[in-house]
Amino acid sequence: MVSGHRHGRVTAKLWGATMIFDLFALLNEKAFSHPSTITAALLNNDSLRLTVRGCGWWKDRPTYANGGAILSFSGISGGTLDIRALLDLEDDEALGNFEVTRSDDLDWARPTTFSLYCSQPLPEPLAVYDVVERWVERSHGVKAVHDFLHGSARLSTFLAYSNADFFMLATGPESLRTLLADELARQEVRHQFEPSGGYADSRYLVRLAENTWFFCESATLEPT
Known part of the structure; x- marks a missing residue:
């Protein structure tokens, strides 16, 4: 049996005597609250x-003690996950930045649409780096500049890389393409955009703690 509502209301499935909630819908309807301690991870x-x-924040009448649940995530891809750090029984805010977001609502997580090539050295490589860095910061993404700007994992490497006569400068979604096109036009750099395969991240972005995040296809909560 399935119970729930449209328009973003909480959706739950009843399996036997157990109610399983869709985490994305649940977090859009109810405010997550601490304490939260992770006692086991598989x-x-x-x-x-x-x-x-910890806190039974998903209940109609939340309790701030003795709330228990199993959080399940499937189809995980990408991200960073430190199980050992999460399993700190003394930490009552283990889910420090807990949220589940649809990846297609995130500008930086949208499919890659272009590959950008330059056919001369960049006169002002730091200005290009700054454009991408500001875009990443505005997007509040979990990815870094080097995920979009080639050769930029180390700034010194990028300065040398962007001094070549021909090189791939960047890949990314459409909003980044516009910014880079404007900057390269300002610097009068010869460049060319090539269409790129539209790889998209999985359905949801899950943040568990400050440095723990991943993409997944499904996210559910089962009260215990």
Whole structure:
């Protein structure tokens, strides 16, 4: 049996006597609250299962103690996940930045649409770096400049890389293409955009803690 509402209301499925909630819908309807302690974690291929105790924030009448749930994530891809850091039984705010967001609502996570090539050295490589860095910061993304700007994992490497006569400068979504086109036009750099395969990240972006995030296809909560 399925119960729920349209227009973003909480959606839940009843399996036997257990109610399983869609986490994205649930977090859009109810405010997450601490304490939150992760007591067990199981990572199996592309699935993660976390046993959590603390505040029962998902309830109609939240309790701030003795709330228990299993958080399940499947189809995990990308990101950074430190299970050992999460399993700190003394930490009652283990889910420090907990949120589930649709990836297609995130500008920086949208499909790559272009590859950008330059056919002369960049007169002002730091200005190009600054354009991408500001775009990443405005997007509040979890990716870094080097995920879009080639050769930029180290600034010294990027300065040398962008001094070549021909090189691939960047790949990314359409909004970044516009910014780079404007900057290269300002510097009068010969360049060419080539269409690129529209790879998209998985359905949801999940943030568990400050440095723990990943993409996944499904995210659910099962009260225990």
